[in-house]
Amino acid sequence: MTGLHEVAVLALPDVVAFELGLPHKLIGTAVDDAERRLYRVRFATLDGGPVRTSAGYQVLPEHDASILRTADTVVIPGIYSGSAKERGVLEPDLAAALDGLSARMVSICTGAFVLAAAGLLDGRPATTHWMHADAFRALFPQVALDPDVLYVDDGDVLTSAGNAAGIDLCLHVVRRDHGATVANRVARRSVVAPWREGGQSQFMEPAPDADGPGTAPTRAWALERLRDPLTLADLAAHAAMSVRTFTRHFREETGVSPARWLTTQRVAAARRLLEGTDLPVERIAAECGFGTTASLRQHLHAAIGVAPLAYRRTYRGVEPAGV
Template sequence: MHRVGVLAVDGVIAFELGIPERILGTTTTADGTPLYDVRVATVDGGPVRTSAGYRVLPEHGIEVLERADTLVVPAVRGPNTGAPGAAVLGLVRRAVDRGARVVAICTGAFTLAAAGVLDGRRATTHWAHVDDFRALYPHVELDPDVLFVDDGDVLTSAGVAAGIDLCLHLVRRDHGAGTAAATARRNVVAPWREGGQAQFVESHVPDPGGGPDTRAVREWALQHLDRPLAVEELAERASMSVRTFTRRFRAETGTSPGRWLSARRLDLVRRLLETTDLPVEQVAARSGFGTTAALRQRLHADIGMAPLAYRRSHRAPAATR
């Protein structure tokens, strides 16, 4: 079972502290076997104050964190009021050195950056703290416009619900889209929000008195991912100019038509590789990548795996599907 250690420190934001257990801790096989052992711990075994005005006393100490396959660092209130203690920074550095996966939720990225593990790497944090983060850690390649960043063994997310998205991403990466969708249903949350989606969307729905929206076009596009889909064609189907369509599309989805289509094609690739025995050539054709080479290049860029390797890693045994 994959061991997950969740670090609790003074000032931890209570909601974010509970996200890993709520998502990863409820992830099971079809027969109910848990896939993650999630334990909350402090570096000294003592209680910590939360942002919600109460203390928590985890049942575990630093030994759980030192053994964890994945170390999660949740958000803290006021990340710039003081640097993390030496014990916390050492814990994070040792986790990276021994090959553990390290995950930061929201302002937990400040702790990872203070430990030096984000230098030269891409990361994100809550949009409200971007200026402070950049001033403190100029060597980090900060992307403030995304929900989460997967940089292999180090992952970071934006605030609150983006932590849920990141944990579901971990499930999807570890056990496939079907298991992640089952966990999402169990917790009544959206099964997939693209990591590259914008953190802040000014208008989540079309203006009540406005003209047509892009929903119908998006639904149509999902049924035709096997063919080239230019933004001009989509705009024409929506009876809009390209400029208006692109503006409304971003307002409704938080991303551009091109990035949205690319993500949906990759979603389809994952689903076909995980749930069918179709040859890679057919997967490439059905998802609109055209050639096996193009599909292999995209999958390797996004996931770091070739199609057949991804299929072997994410196809669950028949008993657990």
């Protein structure tokens, strides 16, 4: 054993070439303050043989799927084809490779189709590339798909949106394991943002809109006023729409209801303040529109499964001040 956190990346046929390299670049290069590596990232195919990538070249990892059995984390990059994506079922060799794994499971982009086909996302929140959201829902109605977010952390299973959202998820994995300082160091050395604002909705192609200007200006307006007790009527009034029309447009453009979107943005704002400031939890609850620490605690726990103080200790490595 190396003593390092073992990460196994499974390259399936027609793997998305860009995503295949992300775990090595963003997880495998993480080091502590003494420049000691924190992870060992290894690559595998099901049989140890070469697979063709989406870019038209083949890759030949050094391992077969047996390394998944001893890995602490298994990463499934996106795929362009295969029975998981096309029919919602796994080929027998892939099903056998994933059966009974104890590792933390991570998917990038359409890799979520593989996790869902394996039954690992049943009844759980997840995401994938917004362009594949409708196909995913049709194949896996039992999964609580959220196409608005860049990634979903559901404890031992994590999923990301398309392509570059794999960067966000890989950095999140490092931040969750070793704190913001280590993750920020990886981001700086890779010349990427340590944290991106917003979700996938900012990148989606606009839905056809014959009735009005859309809800994007209202979403931007709301993000500047998260501390205010915004109601659906407030949002609709800003958009100059009826509540019913606004709700319909909002869901068409973001994939979620206004209330769910607003809660997601408030949780994200609270996480940023818990990670990056020493503000008391009571102040953060007020700044993010939760009103009370009890409300913040409830929503943060529902989103990521931890309380505010535990989250702050995990990501900052210090005892918070003034709480």
